[in-house]
Structure formats: C-alpha cells, structure tokens
C-alpha cells in the first residue's frame with residue numbers, strides 16, 4: 001500500500017499498486033506524486 005498526494009489539489013489517497021502516471025481520483029489531474037512511507041524511508045538508509 002502506497003500513499004499518494006495530488007500536487008494539483010493536495011488530495012491524499014492510498015493505492016495498492018505502485019505504478020506511475022496515476023491520476024487524482026478527486027480532480028483527475030495526472031499530477032500525483034508518491035509519498036515516501038515509513039517503510040520506504042527505512043529501506044533508503
């Protein structure tokens with residue numbers, strides 16, 4: 001499960017898939033970035 005934030009409307013949502021090019025379910029703009037989860041931060045160290 002990954003968390004995403006829309007840069008267009010700042011809407012946050014979760015999605016199970018990790019694919020890029022997601023669209024915001026709120027405004028439907030493709031300006032969605034993946035938020036680093038706690039697990040991802042641990043893996044980067």
Ligand SMILES: [Zn+2]
Pocket residue numbers: 006007008009010011024025026027028029
């Ligand atoms: Zn949006």
